[in-house]
Amino acid sequence: MAIAISQDAFDAMVRENMEDLGMDPDEALADAVDALTLQGADLSGIIKRVPGEAAEAEVSPVMRVLDELKASAAANDSASGRSEEGIDMLASLLDELRELCSGEGLENAAVAVRNGAVEALVALCASAGVKQERLLASGFKALSSLLRDVGSTEKFRQSEGPQVVMDILKGGSRSSDILESGFRVVAAASAGNEVVKECFMDLNVDELILQAMREESNSNVQSLYDAIRVLLTPDDNRVVASQVYGYSRRFAETGIAVVLVNALREKVAPSSLPSACAALKAIAVNDEICRSISENGGIDVLLQCIDEASEQKNKVIARSCCSLLSKLAGSDANKTTIIERGGFDRFLKLTSRFSEDPPVIQEVMSMVTILALRSPENAARAMGAGYGTLAIRAMQKFPSSAQTQKQACLMIRNLVVRNPENRTILLNNGVEKLIRKAKVMHASCKDAATSALRDLGVDNYNS
Template sequence: MAIAISQEAFDAMVRENMEDLDMDPDEALADAVDALTLQGADLSGIIKRVPGEAAAAEVSPVMRVLDELKASASGRSEDDLDKLASLLDELRELCAGEGLENAAVAVRNGAVEALIGLCASAGIKQERLLASGLKALSSLLRDVGSTEKFRHGEGPQVVMGILKGGSESSDILEGGFRVVAAASAGNEVVKECFMDLKVDELILQIMVEKSNSNVQSLYDAIRVLLTPDDNRVVASQVYGYSRRFAEIGIAEVLVSALREKVAPSSLPSACAALKAIAVNDEICRSISENGGIDVLLHCIDEASEQKNKVIARSCCSLLSKLAGSDANKATIIQRGGFDKLLKLTSRFSEDPPVIQEVMSMVTILTLRSPENAARAIGAGYGTLAIQAMQKFVSSAQTQKQACLMIRNLVVRNPENRYVAQSPSTVVS
């Protein structure tokens, strides 16, 4: 484990380099960083500064924002609330995306605890303040250290209370479920906390009763809660969580949302959420029985017409998961799946990732099925494999997926090994 070091200890080492070893400030700072790194010290969140330098805020703008937040947190007038919300928005911008170092500095200096307290004390009617606070908090939760601070600060309980009380506000829901997703990523214990607080039942209630079905972070939260991504855990509980989500009806509600409510921008996230729930044959068949395959094939048709490769890939990926059920394979083929998928490859003939998803889908549909392999060859998938390999020589994943598909096309159909390449061009 990395050696913990405080900001005070770091500053003292830099000062010692200057005073005892007569180094200039820049040299003293660089030497301290190098020496501590070699010793295995954890320097995340440490402000790399020369002690006593003026304009410390310029060195770490996140500290300036944090200081102003703490100074303004006691105010509750309208002007104070607007100022707080603006500061929270600024903190989020500093820490989101590539702002990993800023987030580490903020976490080390108590930002997680401060934002949990701020959100806990704010009223539900203070919608802008709460939404800004939640989104800022989600930008800080970037590793196990920050998510553990969130857990120990009773963050799951606070966020669940806000989501229950603010379910009429799409902004609060967006911010709240961003926190659920960020806090649960890579932390099995936080996932368990949210499940113990019945986050699955809350998600179902919001999706069924409210008109906020296009909150993308809600779908992201489902996906993260059901992803076994904590390397510290030998056996994750998420498989059981997926079954819980399915048992209370969230899979059916997601299918309904895909059919009627989900905005195009949120559709890939909704597909990923449903894919995370589809963990066994029973659930996959249930999704199909509720119209899931028909919905996905329709979405693939629309993605093909609109040339939306993000939606095309996400729908194909989910359809591949559902095809793990032998009963669903027959349904997909009966609904014209082979033709729809081949049409998709012609629309995205210059996009290897989409072609890879289609070939993966066909690989699953033809697994241990000579009849389906014969249909696939007749539809033109032998030609697709050959031409994709010729066209995308440098794409290792395309080459691999084409080989896997070819294997399933010929392993139980010796006659397919000698089928001449079709003169028709699938991938131009």
């Protein structure tokens, strides 16, 4: 674990370098940073400055805004006592803080977190009251810009952030801005933190999300979908066994999967559709859930979305829908449905539309790999439709794309492992040379290439 160090200790070290060791200011600052970094100190949020110098004496922008925000909040320390002018001032400062800490403002966010911004913003939101919508929305947006790592999300949890956010979201506000920004906080706070996920689940966030999604006006609140995806993603490397699999089943039991399918069918705007697909993919963790999504029309909806993405040449939607369909194809019953609906022809048409886009081709090959798994009949259909040719052309056209080469090898393996007739076709078209070349060029392809060569029946497949 990184060694904790305070701003005062850092400043003292810089000062000591100048006064005791005779270093010039720039050298003293650089030496302090280098020495502490080598010692394993956590310098995130430390302002790298030379104490006492006029040029460095200026307060950093984020500290200036944070100090003004704390002072203003203290002067208007209750919801009932806040004037419109006071609310406007607080909201403006919150918006400025968000601007400073968003996007590339990683260091600004770290400085703010180290100096109590998370705790201050949680307290401010708690005192705002549901009626102060502008203030709450600005507070939530600023808060989500600060929640970037486990340190910041732990501060959020320890200051009772999950309870505060859930109380506000349950408070009956009809503001889409509060809903959007509030669930943005849920997603940001839950990312990479298993304990925060558990806090939100204990507070029945799944029921709240379902309630919000049933309102047609909320179908394009993207943060709702992002919150589902993050809550159901096992992304905390401190945890050996994540609970998110159980959370996914719990989400499915509430009926959210069906609501998501209906949203994809009727309501979701193109800009929110990839997030909705990712949310549904996170819920589809077992055969029963995958089949229920299909039974409620999920596969038909996705195939239609793929057709539309093909016509509109929207590669983001195409990839999202293919990725979700691949997950649903893990159910053998769904494989049959996809193929009966003309899936092979539709996917091949998609690759022709995106012939210059390796990520789309990779998603299609991944889907065909799954459809052909343990199914000689499907493998034969795929070869007849032209997927052997697709694999060869993709390998020829994108030799430097390791992921394309690997996915082609995986698909080839499933096309031939139970279909000896397919081996002859592919070998006669020069596939062995392409696979061996991919194996040499890309270390990440080694295992997939070896398996493909073995199941093609060639000699020295492991060399």
